[in-house]
Amino acid sequence: MARLSLALVTAVVSAAAVSAKCCTNLTVPVTVSARNGRFNLQPPENNIDVTDFILRLGKRGANYTQQVLEEIYTVSGTYNIAATYCEPAANEPGSVLQVLTHGVGFDRSYWDFPYANYNYSYVNQALAKGYSTFSYDRFGIGESYPGCDAGADPINEVQSWLEIAILEQLTTQLREGGLPGVSARFAKTVHVGHSFGSIQSYALGAARPDLSDGLVLTGFTQVPDYVAYFLYGANFVGVDTIPGLADKYAAGYLAPQNLTGVQQNFFASENFDPAVLEAAYKVGQPVTYGELLTLGAPAGVPSAFEGPVLIITGDYDIPFCGGNCTTPDSTFLDVSASLLKNSSHFETFVVPESGHGLNLEYTWPTTYGKILDFLQAQV
């Protein structure tokens, strides 16, 4: 029965996909300030230092962030953010805009993954349903890395807090029609995140509930107990030892040493094409010390968000569920109901047989079908 319904969803979603796709790449300068942490830490000199950092961060019952925090300070600047805006057809913007924020290990291609002729593209499915999409590389990552001369301090600058301020600024400009390269005005703006991108979308909804008309938090729960699984499973090393990343990023950027770390954290058993794992590793992006030190805190607060919320996570998700989201009478996703009491419609969905990297697993049709049904019904 489960197999049958999955097959039906697949058919419906694929049939709806159309070929029209009008995308523009943009570089958006945003001027923001945020309250970041200043940490008493030096960039790692080698992988022994990296592993020591991960072990300290993952220790049960400790708060390493608190231990190394020197002060909270105001960081500010103008940051160039690389983004892609897509419309269902040329000069025909959707009435609803989806702002897509990727998670750790990826860049914005997570939402429009080119492998197998864009078979796994969320953007394609969203466009087919008449939405416009705006995806971007989070600050410090991918094409939003400012370059070594400009610098992006991986300890004290590239942190959750600054990235959330950038998401807020991008959203404000998109809502006001003031984002260079996107002249369309949208009736509604919703935020769709994956993992760390969901944490940031949640935080935006909590800090500025007026800026979003709906939240879709994928690969997300508010159970903080399993972050260490992710830290250890990733097998993080310094980027200087990874071909392809070494030339670009400074010390203090980390990435999985090889495919195995990516598989453990993102792909559930027998639910993926091994070539997709390879493709994901090839375009894989690093994470900073500062991001890891500030990863979860933004989602640790109740939210006054009043719009509809969908939390959708793979049943075997490692970082947010410890490999099993289902408990005898509920799921870890439902924990958020008590933190989103003002939401007009709170819904959760556990994707069967799926891991953390929902978009890149065979079950993507179930995931996308559920997200787009939710948006069509609730926004």
Ligand SMILES: *[C@@H]1O[C@H](CO)[C@@H](O)[C@H](O)[C@H]1NC(C)=O
């Ligand atoms: C936009 O940039 C991405 C990443 O560099 C590239 O893969 C893609 O082909 C570009 N798309 C367009 C429409 O120029």
Ligand SMILES: *[C@@H]1O[C@H](CO)[C@@H](O)[C@H](O)[C@H]1NC(C)=O
């Ligand atoms: C750890 O400390 C940081 C910095 O004070 C704080 O923001 C965070 O909420 C703390 N985490 C936990 C789980 O208490």
Ligand SMILES: *[C@@H]1O[C@H](CO)[C@@H](O)[C@H](O)[C@H]1NC(C)=O
């Ligand atoms: C990953 O790296 C470890 C340690 O170097 C090695 O033993 C393992 O074979 C590698 N796995 C893959 C898939 O490359």
Ligand SMILES: *[C@@H]1O[C@H](CO)[C@@H](O)[C@H](O)[C@H]1NC(C)=O
């Ligand atoms: C929910 O709304 C009530 C009434 O407006 C408000 O007092 C409360 O602070 C809100 N909840 C949260 C978590 O902010």
Ligand SMILES: *[C@@H]1O[C@H](CO)[C@@H](O)[C@H](O)[C@H]1NC(C)=O
């Ligand atoms: C997940 O954990 C629950 C207990 O919380 C257990 O009943 C269930 O069998 C586990 N699921 C799987 C697939 O192992």
Ligand SMILES: *[C@@H]1O[C@H](CO)[C@@H](O)[C@H](O)[C@H]1NC(C)=O
């Ligand atoms: C596209 O995705 C579907 C659903 O996961 C999968 O069954 C199919 O094999 C994929 N096609 C290609 C060409 O990878």
